[in-house]
Amino acid sequence: MKMRNKVIIVGGGISGLATAHRFCELQRGGSRPLEITILEAKPRLGGVIETWNKDGFLMEGGPDSFISEKPAAQELSARLGIASEILDTNDKLRRSFIYKKGKLIAVPEGFYLIAPSQIRAFLMTPLLGLMTKLRMGCELFIPRRKTLGDESVAGFVRRRFGETLLKQVAQPMIGGIYTADPEHLSLGATMPQFQELERRYGSVIRGLLSRRKQRSKHAAQTASGPRYSLFLSFRGGMETLTRAVRDHLPGVRVKISSEVTGIHRGSEGWNVTTRSGEFFEADALCLALTAHHAVPLLSGVAPELSRELQGIPYESVATVNLAYHRADIPHPLNGFGFVVPAFAQRRIVACSFSSVKFHGRAPEGKVLLRAFVGGALHREVYALDDQAMEQAVREELRHYLGVEKAPFFSFVRRYPHTMPQYQVGHTELVNKIRGKLAAFPGLYLAGNAFRGIGVPDCVKWAETTAESMHQFFEKGDSPFKDVRETVPLKG
Ligand SMILES: Cc1cc2nc3c(=O)[nH]c(=O)nc-3n(C[C@H](O)[C@H](O)[C@H](O)COP(=O)(O)OP(=O)(O)OC[C@H]3O[C@@H](n4cnc5c(N)ncnc54)[C@H](O)[C@@H]3O)c2cc1C
Structure with a gap:
């Protein structure tokens, strides 16, 4: 048998880059001479992670x-x-707002996506009416769900906290993260921590309060070392991460503008062809792509696997960055931004006050705002052309923040079919995909379609994939290692 030594990673987003990086780390010092190649369709690496500098x-x-x-x-x-x-x-300004009846109202301190963990702040907030607060209080007495299995985020929130909380708070807060319709979004795949709180404490609120108590006790005992906020970035923007990974891939061949158009099984591995007619051989092949990009590549060689991957739908989103003089914005911008409930029938999903959230995003006296557009509940806004989309965003900002003046520049960026929708039953589907994949030694899947869409999820999954690939080269082990579900409890 010939010596295995060739690895191809298709896709140069954070998933593909982190897979390559972890694989290199694991190979370091090994005696086997490996050839690792990343093939990226676009003329740049990083995938949806893109940072620009303009005029400060x-x-x-x-x-x-x-x-x-x-x-x-x-x-x-x-x-x-x-x-x-x-x-x-x-x-100094760690808070965000939710749009309600023409106003931006601060999310009460300690409110964790769907439930409060600080009772006083919850009771005082004008975000929720008295009846909603009373209904939410009943959560403490609502019995656990008897049946096991997945349910939708909307179903869970409605069952435990009522319809109003779902519409006014849970939908926009969760919508801002997943750009999904909570009626279809899988609770088990996206927020298993709430399922766990219900199961363990019989109530989400009771569970959050108890965990908060434990955490403050623990923090008091271990109050040393740097404490980070919930959200982090890099001084030079998110591309700092992908650039640094790229700079730490010793010996890896990176080919940009190399779109993979065909995958075939060779006599001892995988054959890969690109649109420009290049041909590559691989012992291990990792597709670090969105599921819908992997589907056509696998349809000939692994039709059942390809069909299962088709079951993961995607939504399109866009961001609109807008640069203003601070004096042109009447709102105090005393937070990180706001989210907008879909039932309000407005046209943006959310807006970040980017230069308030992170230092160094705008020069002195200027402000950078970033609107989030599209997703499952606002497809019609994504469908607008760039000019109309920017105009729609400006009209929205006039409504929320009172901004009359035009930005001195704006920047629309589209991400078509990039947001996977983890629908009810997603975890089962991923297990099925894992089962099908096991029939193809040397074939791996990374990317945001499976175990989490956030950058840390993609890194973790990519690194797990690299570890499986490493085992494949070391021992010829099964290519899709069973991975522990590790979504830590927040709040
Ligand atoms: C607008 C937006 C905002 C987001 N905000 C956040 C956030 O604030 N925090 C957070 O944690 N996450 C956020 N996410 C999610 C997160 O950024 C992504 O899930 C993650 O970056 C996906 O990385 P990836 O490498 O899996 O996929 P991608 O970045 O999509 O990379 C896949 C790569 O594969 C390439 N490719 C496709 N087909 C082929 C082919 N046939 N041959 C070769 N190459 C191919 C593509 O060109 C692309 O470069 C956001 C996503 C978007 C779109």
Whole structure:
């Protein structure tokens, strides 16, 4: 048998890059001479992670931050030597707003996506009416769900906290993260921590209060070392991460503008062809792509696997960065931004006050705002052309923030079919995909379609994939290692 030594990774977003990086780390010092190639369709690496600098502004097209609760991105940064570049949010204004009846109202302190963990702040907030607060209080007495199995986020919130909380708070807060319709969004795949709280404490609120107590006790005992805020970025923007990974891939061949158009099984591995007619052989092949990009590549060689991947739908989103003089915005901008409930029938999903959230995003006296547009509940806004989309966003900002003046520049960036929708039953579907994949030794799947869409989720999954690939080369082990579900509890 010939010696296995060729790896191809298709896709140069954070998933493909982190897979390559972890694989290189694991191979370091090994005696086997490996050939690792990344093939990326676009003329740049990074995928949806894109940062631009213009006239002293620092703008993000895709993700503008990552959460500190899931440590994979921070741990990777530390190994890359860029931990000192990590940027905390502005600690004086750590709060955000929800749109309600023409006003932006602060999310009460300690409110965790669907439930409060600080009773006083919850009771005092004008965000929720008395009846909604009373209904939410009943959550403490609502019995656990008897049946096991997945349910929709909307079903869960409605059952435990009532319709109004779902419409006014849970939908916009969750919608801002997943750009999904909560009626279809899988609770088990996106927020298993709430399922767990219900199961363990019989009530989400009771569980959050109890965990908060435990955490403050623990914090008091271990009050040392740096404490990060929930959201983090890098001084130089999110591209700092993908650039640093790229700079730490010794010996890896990176081919940009190389769209993979065909995958075939060779006599001893995988054959890969690109649109420009290049041909590559691989012992291990990792597709670090959105599921819908992997579907046509696998349809000939693994039709059943390809069909299962088709079951993961995607939504399109856009961001609009707008640069203003501070004096042109009447609103105090005393927070990180706001989200808008879909039932209000407005045209943006959310808006970040980017230069308030993170230092260094705008020059002195200027402000950078970033609107989030599209997703499952606002497809009609994504369908507008760039000019109409910018106009729609400006009209929205006039409504929320009183901005009459035009921005001195704006920047529309589109991400078609990039947001996977983890629908009810997603975890089962991923297990099915894993089962089908097991029939193809040397074939791997990374990317945001499976175990989480955030940057830390993608890094973690990519690193797990690299570890499986490493085992494949070392021992010829099964290519799709069973991975523990690790979505830590927040709040
Ligand atoms: C607008 C937006 C905002 C977001 N905000 C946040 C946030 O604030 N925090 C957070 O944690 N996450 C956020 N996310 C989610 C997160 O950024 C993504 O899930 C993650 O970056 C996806 O990385 P990836 O490498 O899996 O996929 P991608 O970045 O999509 O990379 C896949 C790559 O594969 C390439 N490719 C496709 N087909 C082929 C082919 N046939 N041959 C070769 N190459 C191919 C593509 O060109 C692309 O470069 C956001 C996403 C978007 C779009």
